[in-house]
Amino acid sequence: MKDVKERGNLTGVTEFIFLGFFNHPELQGLFFLIFLVVHLVTVLGNLLILTAIRINPVLHTPMYYFLSNLSFLDICYTSTTVPIVLVNFFQEKKTITYEGCLSQLFFLVIFAGSECVLLAAMAYDRFIAICHPLHYPVLMSNRVCAYLAAGSWMCGLVNSMTHTGLTATLTLCGPNQISHFLCDIPLLLKLSCSDTSINEVALYVASATFGLSPCLFTAVSYTLIISAILKIQSAQGQKKAFSTCASHLTVVLIYYGTINFNYDRPSLGYSLDVDILASVLFCIVTPMLNPIIYSLRNKEVKVALRKLCKGYIFPSDSSGQIHS
Structure with a gap:
């Protein structure tokens, strides 16, 4: 089951075999359908949020500027x-190349780290808006945003360049099986036959810098x-003050709750299925929930989405403009 090549006197893995989800062959069709629907809802929902913010001048404020960045992050x-999970449902051998694994790791770390910092920036925006409203135009100017x-x-x-670079220096001697459906740093460290102390220190530093802080x-x-x-x-x-930050607070609680459950829980006593579920909640379900939360709990977003749908389905006039 190993696909290897010689690297000097060492043996290096050239591809990885995913084991996650695929240990239940009788449920492959159901899993595929669920993943496909969730992915389509996530992409469509976030695209609607992006478009509504883009075309509606009322939403050209710092809060919605950050929300548009969050939606783009979730799509990515x-x-x-x-x-790749959807494709693997139809493959007898669920594999990813070594280069593909590093590429996936690179982008995962970029988007996860960026979202952690962006959510903190959104919290700062809400803090200034509610606690220092008179200084808001200056403290949250377009340049600051x-x-x-x-x-x-x-x-x-x-953060991603650091971790991907350190991971690329590891010697992976096999086995080449990853008990998951994606490439993640801790999973690759388990497959290494070289010293991983620097990688582990980098993980702790990143957790404190981009997670805890x-x-x-x-x-x-x-x-x-x-x-x-x-x-x-x-x-x-x-009620009015709380409504301006309720959506973001809900997103923050879900995001940090799932990321802590995914990375900061003891590994002993958990099955492969629980590990997979934790990652599904963090990587797949959370990006789908964000646009739903903002569209359901935010009156301005609901109005903008309603105008967007009416503008495309029932144009208000021959020029295609949407009137308030």
Whole structure:
């Protein structure tokens, strides 16, 4: 089952065999259908959010600027994993090349790291909007928003280049079986027959920098936000203030909850099926939920989506313009 080649005096793996999902051959058809539907809903939902924000001037604000970045990240993130899983459902041998595995790892780490930082930037935006509303136009100017978004992507890129470069230096002697449906750093470290101490240190540093730090920053931001909301005298004012951050808070709780369940739980006592389920929740289900949450809990997004659908299906006039 091994496909290997000689690298000097060492044996190197040239392809990997995925074992995840494929140990239940009687459910292959059902799994394929579920993954296909979820992927289509994810891509379509996030594309609708992107388009609605793009064409509606009312949504040209920092909060929706960050949301458009989040939607684009979610499309990229799910498209890195799901297509190859769908293809493998029809393959007798569920494989990915060594180069393909590193490429998938590279993009997964970029998008995951960028999203962690971007969610923290969105929490900062909500903190300024609620706790310092008079200074909001200055503190969240177009330039600041662009810097925060670009910084999120840059953090993800630097983190990904570091981990992918370190992973590429590992000597993988086999076996070439990955008990999963994707390539991830801990999985490849288990297959290495060389020293992985530097890789493990890099993982700990990345977890603290791109996982724990944004999570703590977001938690502190929302502690201050909730404290400020509770000081508002009228119940209507409290409801209005909380509604501006409810969608983001829901997304944050789901994202950090699934990522912690996926990476920060003890490995002992869990079966392959539980490991697969944890990754499905984080990599596939969460990107699908984000546009649903924002469209259901955000009145402005619902109005923009309604106008978008009416504009394409029932144009308001011969010029194709949509009137408020």
